[in-house]
Amino acid sequence: MSGGVRFDARMVWPMPQLLVQWIAGADARSLVAGILLALALGLYLYNAGRLAVIDVRSHLLPNRILAPWSGAALVLLGAAALLAGEPRVLLRAVTGSAILFGAYLLLHLLAPSGMGLGDVKLAAVLGLYLGFVSYMHLLWASVLAFVIGALWTAVLLIARRLTLRSSVAFGPFMLVGAATALAIPG
Template sequence: MPYVFSQYADASVFAVCLLAAAVVVFVFLGTRLALIDARTHRLPNRLVGPWYLCAAPLLVGAALAAGEPGHVLRIVAGGAILLAFYLLLHLIQPQGMGMGDVKLAGVLGMYLGAASWEHLLLGTLAAFLLGGAYAAALILTRKASRKSMIPFGPFMLVGTAAALLVG
């Protein structure tokens, strides 16, 4: 995630190591969750819950070790904002957005918030554009209908990764 790393170019080795650990956790759990959701339409709490417990201290620790206490607010607020947004979508249309997606949104919001407010918006927009394009392609090829259930977690994860990589 080059953009996030570029913010820490002059930071301590400890800060960079904490951020690198957060990236490793993102890649490992993100890949695992994307594959599980694509196959089962589920994002297991046993993976999403611990991700919060890993990501929060790593991202906050990296920000503090880099001497960027302002980033802590963005990390926490990013997670809360994205979780609240997805929860609102779930409450409006429960069949359209599962609670697994809602829970995943919070942890992804922390990563996006660690980068910037713009990344929070970009990552969210990318997820919906990618998921929408995929759904449209399935409908156009008659492999799905408007009522078909499509796992959204993989698009959330790819959208977040893309936003963090592009910067």
């Protein structure tokens, strides 16, 4: 982009800072890239809230939410990256999606009762957002999800609200871990 705030794919900006930089950019392409990123983040927050409630109540992450979210996130994040003149960011987002999907699929295959296919599909969507920022964010989000999930489960076990045979919805922890990772530099 000429004249505007240039996104350097080698730098790792947290999404909120990147959003402000693009919207405050000096040219129309930067502004539109910022708006598209804002829409993608708004979509994240909206769907994260819906999915967290559904997953806690029913231990399901419905395809009717995940599939359209995945497509919309790909379009919004991809268009933002291309408008910013950074096709590498789009490639990294798609690769991040594949990496996180593959990692969670492996976990599902190793322990199907511990990791559902809804979690695997959610990982693909989250990988788009995390890969958009950096590959390191994939790792941080996953670590955060497991740590927060383990701590929460330990608290519930100590409070005797759960037993060792109880199941805990993991989707909300994935969403919180990813949101936290997206807000911090890598």
